[in-house]
Amino acid sequence: MKKIVSFFGDKSEIFYQLNDRAKEYAKSLNMEYRWVPQLPFSEENVIKELQNADAGIIDIEPYGESIFSQIKDSGKLLVRFGVGYDKVDLKSASKNGIAVARTTGANTTAVAEMALTLMLSCKRRISKYQARAKAGEWVKDIGNEIIGSTVGIIGYGCIGQRLAKLLRGFDCRILAYDPFPKKEIMERDGVELVTLEELFCQGDVISIHVPYTEKTHHMVNSKTLKMMKPTAVIINTARGNIIDEKALYEALKSGEIAGAGMDVFAKEPLPIDSPLLTLENAVITPHVSSQTVESLWNIYKMAIDISADFFEGKGSPHILNQDYKEPTG
Numbered sequence: 001m002k003k004i005v006s007f008f009g010d011k012s013e014i015f016y017q018l019n020d021r022a023k024e025y026a027k028s029l030n031m032e033y034r035w036v037p038q039l040p041f042s043e044e045n046v047i048k049e050l051q052n053a054d055a056g057i058i059d060i061e062p063y064g065e066s067i068f069s070q071i072k073d074s075g076k077l078l079v080r081f082g083v084g085y086d087k088v089d090l091k092s093a094s095k096n097g098i099a100v101a102r103t104t105g106a107n108t109t110a111v112a113e114m115a116l117t118l119m120l121s122c123k124r125r126i127s128k129y130q131a132r133a134k135a136g137e138w139v140k141d142i143g144n145e146i147i148g149s150t151v152g153i154i155g156y157g158c159i160g161q162r163l164a165k166l167l168r169g170f171d172c173r174i175l176a177y178d179p180f181p182k183k184e185i186m187e188r189d190g191v192e193l194v195t196l197e198e199l200f201c202q203g204d205v206i207s208i209h210v211p212y213t214e215k216t217h218h219m220v221n222s223k224t225l226k227m228m229k230p231t232a233v234i235i236n237t238a239r240g241n242i243i244d245e246k247a248l249y250e251a252l253k254s255g256e257i258a259g260a261g262m263d264v265f266a267k268e269p270l271p272i273d274s275p276l277l278t279l280e281n282a283v284i285t286p287h288v289s290s291q292t293v294e295s296l297w298n299i300y301k302m303a304i305d306i307s308a309d310f311f312e313g314k315g316s317p318h319i320l321n322q323d324y325k326e327p328t329g
């Protein structure tokens with residue numbers, strides 16, 4: 001019986017329930033499932049566990065040569081619990097003959113809903129009201145509606161498309177920038193393909209849905225922030241380093257832009273002395289866009305399905321390094 005070891009989740013009731021369910025589901029597919037939450041993450045532990053498993057379900061910590069070289073004779077498949085794989089060294093995985101997959105699509109709805117939640121919160125100044133009300137101040141301010149506004153989506157993949165769908169009820173004009181645009185899909189969705197500059201200049205809301213790569217590093221910086229309207233807000237549920245946080249802090253502090261909704265940060269957990277935490281026009285959440293029961297179960301289930309297909313020798317479009325079959329290490 002093939003063995004899957006899963007590292008994702010904390011020791012709260014919901015994760016016990018989800019992992020019991022995952023165990024049952026894996027059993028129905030003839031696999032053994034073990035849940036070993038990594039809090040805090042320990043590379044040594046992860047290696048030890050993966051040496052005794054055939055597949056691993058991994059979170060967002062870095063996985064590179066120091067792990068792959070130790071598990072190449074055991075674990076042959078790692079599945080990222082989610083979609084971003086910027087911390088996984090795929091070259092090293094291939095060199096060691098290890099396939100790395102991700103659960104594309106499984107958290108799409110949760111992340112799109114979170115982006116929408118952050119947009120509405122920023123536009124209606126929720127973080128400021130909440131902080132002031134708790135401090136005993138009954139402060140009233142004036143926000144903006146999303147209805148009828150222009151929303152710019154950076155990256156028109158699964159999540160960007162789902163967000164556009166959710167926004168349909170808000171009668172927005174939707175602009176999208178994508179380095180590899182699928183024009184038929186944009187036409188179908190009534191979304192306008194624009195340049196990044198047009199998007200920054202025209203958006204009342206800008207939402208980021210691209211992966212973190214060398215090309216997207218600090219894509220939002222002092223120059224692009226200056227293009228934004230003073231009433232505009234920026235939302236990041238993708239990866240922290242896509243935004244230059246220093247430049248964002250300055251833009252928020254000076255009122256160059258109206259607000260930011262951020263679920264991801266250059267350093268996580270966000271250090272307690274981060275100046276971003278002092279701002280009333282920033283909504284800050286602790287990387288929880290995927291954290292709904294529905295999304296988490298979709299991810300667990302998909303990770304198990306990918307493992308089952310892998311062990312049956314079926315190819316999978318979710319494997320990120322298809323060249324893993326020719327190891328050189």
Ligand code: 8YV
Pocket residue numbers: 059060081082083084085107287288289290291
């Ligand atoms: C996390 C994510 O994986 O999909 C991604 O890339 O960032 C999230 O889904 C999840 O929250 C676990 O940290």
